[in-house]
Amino acid sequence: MDVNVFVGILPLYLIAAAFALPVFTLFIKDRRFFEGYGIVAAGIALVISAKVFMDVTREGIQKYYFGGFPPPLGIAYEVDKMGALLGLVASLIVFITTVYSAWFMRVKGVEWYYALLLGIEAGSVGVLYTGDFFNIFVMLEVLSISAYGLVSFYRWRGKSLSASIEYAIVGSVATGLYFLAVVFLYGAFGTLNLADLTAKAMSDGGYVNQWSGGLFGNAVVASAVALALTMWTITFKSAIFPNYFWLPDVVPEAPTPVSAIFVAVAEVLGVYLFVRFMYTVFSPQSLLSGELRTYFLVFLHILGIVSAFIGALVLNIQRDAKKFIAYSTVNQMGFVFMGLTLGTKEGVVAGLYHLLSNSFGEALLFYCVGVAIWLKGRSLTDAGVLRRNPVIAAGLVVGLLNLFGLPPFMGFFSKYMLFKACLDRGYIVSAVLILVITGISLIGYARFLRGLLSGPSEAVRSRNLIVPLIIVAFITAVIVLLGVGFEYVIHYLNGVVKMAFDSGTYAMNGVYPP
C-alpha cells in the first residue's frame, strides 16, 4: 500500500492545532500570541495542502488509510485533482483570512476565534480529502459547529445570536438528512467507502467485495432516496433555492473575515459533494443511469436558474454592503449550479471555473468592505471612504467588475464558458437567461460602484491599512492572473473534470487489493 502521509495528516493536524490553542490560554493572555499561532498554523496547513496538490498533479490520486486497515474496512482518504484543487483554494483563503483577522479583530477572546477558524478549515479539508462518506458527515459537523460558534462570536449582539441559532437549527436538520442518506446507502451497498460504493454502483451487483459483500435489497430505489436527501444538504451548503435563506441572514451578522470564509470556502463543499455524488459515484454508467438521473439534473438546473434570478433581483434593493455580497453569492452560486447540472464535461468545467471566480471575487469584496467598516460603516455609500486608499478602491472595483463579468477578469470568461456550454447542450433558454440575469444584476453592482465613487470620503476612525492593502492587492492579482491566463486554467480544469468523471479509476484506487 503506497500512501501519502500528508493527505492523512492535514485534517488531523488542523484539529489538533485547534484543540491545543485553548490550552495556551491558561498561561498566556497576550492577544498577539494567538494571532501569531493562528497565522503559523494556517500557514503550515497551506504548505501541506500545496504539497498534496503538487503530488496529485504529478502522480495522480493520492491515498491514506487510517490505522493501516485495507479499504473498505477502515477510514480511507482518497484525494483526486478536484479535492486537491479545492483544498488548496480553501486553505489559501483561510490563511489569508487569518492574516486579515489579526488586523481586523480587536475584541476580547480572540483565542476562541482562531480555534474555531482552524476548526472550519479542518472540516472543509476533511470533506474534500476523505474517501469515506460517513467521514464526510463527521467533517461536515466539525465545519458546521465551528461555523455556528463563529457566527455567534459577538455574543453581546442579539442579532448575531439569533442568526446563529437559526443557522444551527436549519443546519442540523440538513446534516441530519445527510446522515439518513448515509444509512440508506449503507443499507443498500453494505459499505461506507466511496470507492467501494462507486465500484458497486458501476457494476450493478456484478462486483462483490470480500469484506463488504454485494448489494442488498433494491439498490436503485435506495440510492435514489439517498441522493434526494443528499441534495437537501448540498443545496443548503451552497445556498441554492429553496435553501438559500440562511446566507443573507447569517453572513451579515458574522465577523467580516468569517463572512469571507462562508462565501468562499463553505460554498465550495456543496459543489464538491454534488460533482462527487452525481458524476463520480452515480455516473451515467452506474445503476442510477437513465431518466431518473436526468430528472435530478434538470430539476437542479431549474433550481440554479431560480436561485440566480432571486439573487440578482434582491441584490438591487440592498443598502447594507454585507447583505449585498450575500445576495451576490446566491446569484453566482445559481450560475455555478446551472453549469454543473448540464451533465457534460464542458458544463462542469465552466461551473468549477465560475466557482473559483466567485470564491476569490466575493472574498475580495468582503476584505474591502471590512476596511470600510473599520473606517466608517457598512452601508453601500460608506464604501466612498475607500477612495482615500487607491489600491483598496481599485480592488473593490476589480471585485465588482469580476462578479458582473467584464473581459479581463475571470468572471467574464467563466460566464462565457457557461453560455457556450448551455448552447452546446441545447439549453437555449438557459443561455439567454444567463444574459438576462447578468443584465438585472448590473443595476446592483452599478449601485455599489456609485457608492464607492460618489459616497462621502470622510473617515470616522483611522487605522494603519498596510495589511488589508497587501491582501487586497494579492487577491486582485490572483483574479487578474486567473482571468488573463484562462487558457491554462481551463486546460487544468479539463484534467480535473476528466479525473472526476473517471469513476473506474476512482474505484480502482480505493479498493484494496487494487
Next chain:
Amino acid sequence: MSELIIPYLLTVVFVSFVINLVIALYGIFARPTLVKKIIALTIFSDSLNSLAIFVGYRVVSGRVPAPPVVVNYTSPQGPAQLAKVTVDPLPQALVLTAIVIGLAVTLFMVKVTMQVHRIYGTTSVRKLERIEHGNKGEEDEGVVE
C-alpha cells in the same frame, strides 16, 4: 405464525420512525419557541439514530440475535459463524458518533438560547423578529474593545 408477525411488527416500527421524523420536522419549522425547536430537533436526531439501528437489525430465524462480540478467537471460523447470528455492529458505531455530535450541537444551541433570553427577554422567534425589525442601526462590529 411468527413468519407473519415479525415482518408486520418490523413494518410498524419503520412506519412509526418515519411518522416521528415528520412530526419532528413540523416541530422544528412551525413552533415559534426556540426551546421547543431544540426539543423537536432532539426528537428528529433520535428518530434518525433509531432508524439507523433498525437498518442494522437482522432477523435470525428461531432465536434472538446475539450481541456482536467476538469471543471465539481460536478458530478461524469463529467470526464467520458469529456473523450469521448477530446484528450488524457498524450502524451502532455510526449512531454512537452521531449521538456525540448531536450532544455538542444541542449544548451549543441551549447556551445560545440562554444568551438570547438574557438579551431580549424572550425566546419566541416571532417576537425576536419584531424586536430586531425595530432597532436597525446596530453596527458596532469589530471596533469594540
